[in-house]
Amino acid sequence: MPHVLYNGTTSPFGRMTRVVGIELGIPVEERQIDVYTAEFLDTINPLRQIPTLETESGEVLYDSRVICRWFDSVSGRAKLIPAGNQWEVERRWALAIGVMEAGLQRRMEVVRPDGEKSGAQITKLEARIDRAVDRLEHEAPALRDAGVRMDAVATAVALEYTDFRYTRDWRARCPLLEAWLATFGARPSLVQTRPH
Numbered sequence: 626m627p628h629v630l631y632n633g634t635t636s637p638f639g640r641m642t643r644v645v646g647i648e649l650g651i652p653v654e655e656r657q658i659d660v661y662t663a664e665f666l667d668t669i670n671p672l673r674q675i676p677t678l679e680t681e682s683g684e685v686l687y688d689s690r691v692i693c694r695w696f697d698s699v700s701g702r703a704k705l706i707p708a709g710n711q712w713e714v715e716r717r718w719a720l721a722i723g724v725m726e727a728g729l730q731r732r733m734e735v736v737r738p739d740g741e742k743s744g745a746q747i748t749k750l751e752a753r754i755d756r757a758v759d760r761l762e763h764e765a766p767a768l769r770d771a772g773v774r775m776d777a778v779a780t781a782v783a784l785e786y787t788d789f790r791y792t793r794d795w796r797a798r799c800p801l802l803e804a805w806l807a808t809f810g811a812r813p814s815l816v817q818t819r820p821h
């Protein structure tokens with residue numbers, strides 16, 4: 626049995642693992658599920674979240690960061706987290722994940738019924754995303770030099786999730802980041818996995 630990745634069509638965390646798997650040439654059978662009704666998942670991932678990976682030897686791995694690291698460790702290809710600047714890459718990866726988390730939390734808030742949603746919470750999450758993206762604009766030169774690296778993959782996924790669920794307005798403020806994404810986002814791994 627191949628590695629099985631339980632995933633969803635719009636999950637940025639799941640997409641990040643897919644992009645890494647494709648970039649590293651790891652064969653994975655992807656199963657799109659509705660995580661909100663996927664009771665079967667509880668037995669392998671008590672958090673009932675996607676992405677969840679079941680490896681061909683039956684080991685179960687989550688969350689997305691662990692799956693990315695595992696792919697990196699088994700691929701035998703160039704490392705997505707190079708030893709030389711590990712902490713810079715890790716910190717920027719965490720920043721991009723923070724953008725995904727805030728984007729997802731914002732989405733959950735926005736779709737709550739009127740009367741239950743909190744405008745203050747939405748404003749706070751939007752400000753967090755905006756600040757983080759503005760910081761990434763300052764770091765666009767480092768991303769340009771990165772090639773295929775964990776922070777670059779995560780940043781591209783986070784920005785496209787921001788486009789998809791929140792706003793494209795950041796593009797007017799962040800020309801370097803936009804130009805970088807135009808090139809990096811054309812990679813087949815990103816084109817094939819774009820949310821729909």
Ligand SMILES: N[C@@H](CCC(=O)N[C@@H](CS)C(=O)NCC(=O)O)C(=O)O
Pocket residue numbers: 633635636637638639660661673674675676688689690729
């Ligand atoms: N820390 C987790 C977060 C995963 C996550 O929040 N996944 C969402 C989908 S994007 C999910 O499974 N939501 C269902 C739920 O939490 O009930 C990771 O990085 O994999």
